[in-house]
Amino acid sequence: MPKTDNINSIIDHKLFTEEDIHNMCVKLGKQLTADYAGKKPLIVGALKGAIFFLTDLVREMDVKAEIDFLDVSSYGDEMESSGEVKLISDLATDVKDRDVLIVEDIVDTGLTLEYMKNLLKKRGARSVKCCVLLNKEANRTSDVEVEYYGSKVGNEFVVGYGLDFMNYYRNLRYIGVLKPEIIKLVNNK
Numbered sequence: 001m002p003k004t005d006n007i008n009s010i011i012d013h014k015l016f017t018e019e020d021i022h023n024m025c026v027k028l029g030k031q032l033t034a035d036y037a038g039k040k041p042l043i044v045g046a047l048k049g050a051i052f053f054l055t056d057l058v059r060e061m062d063v064k065a066e067i068d069f070l071d072v073s074s075y076g077d078e079m080e081s082s083g084e085v086k087l088i089s090d091l092a093t094d095v096k097d098r099d100v101l102i103v104e105d106i107v108d109t110g111l112t113l114e115y116m117k118n119l120l121k122k123r124g125a126r127s128v129k130c131c132v133l134l135n136k137e138a139n140r141t142s143d144v145e146v147e148y149y150g151s152k153v154g155n156e157f158v159v160g161y162g163l164d165f166m167n168y169y170r171n172l173r174y175i176g177v178l179k180p181e182i183i184k185l186v187n188n189k
């Protein structure tokens with residue numbers, strides 16, 4: 001791990017500023033307000049990466065909605081998906097006959113999202129859709145549908161605004177790309 005405590009020092013360049021992120025939330029919030037009008041969706045946040053996105057997104061939605069959280073993991077401390085998805089912490093809410101909207105930070109291989117969607121459908125949800133902030137399509141192995149997303153991203157490891165590197169840096173206000181030397185440090189570990 002880098003010795004410095006300055007959380008900005010590991011960033012090579014910014015990809016999305018606070019303003020970019022705010023604009024994505026506003027745009028998605030408007031779409032979701034229209035699409036969920038008259039429904040009372042259950043919004044399921046995927047811990048921990050989606051916490052900042054979820055709190056900003058739901059405040060842009062003029063919809064009567066419940067919120068719950070699910071923690072599933074396919075990465076551990078690594079930078080590439082292990083391919084195996086584990087349920088770490090479950091919902092408190094019964095999803096039977098509910099319109100469920102999963103809120104996720106980023107979709108990469110799609111395996112985590114596919115796992116969550118299948119789990120909630122199996123439990124009898126009426127509909128299961130997802131809203132992800134970033135859509136990374138380069139490594140997609142699942143044909144899971146991504147109904148709503150803020151922006152596409154290339155095949156680079158991004159951090160900030162909920163997205164972590166070794167469980168740190170989630171509290172950066174923007175989203176940036178890690179410096180190559182930090183990535184090398186981890187790969188040579």
Ligand code: 5GP
Binds near residue numbers: 112
């Ligand atoms: P998937 O199952 O789609 O391969 O992986 C989804 C999860 O991997 C995301 O919820 C996120 O935690 C993690 N992930 C994928 N790409 C990145 C990335 O570029 N940066 C960070 N911090 N996490 C990522």
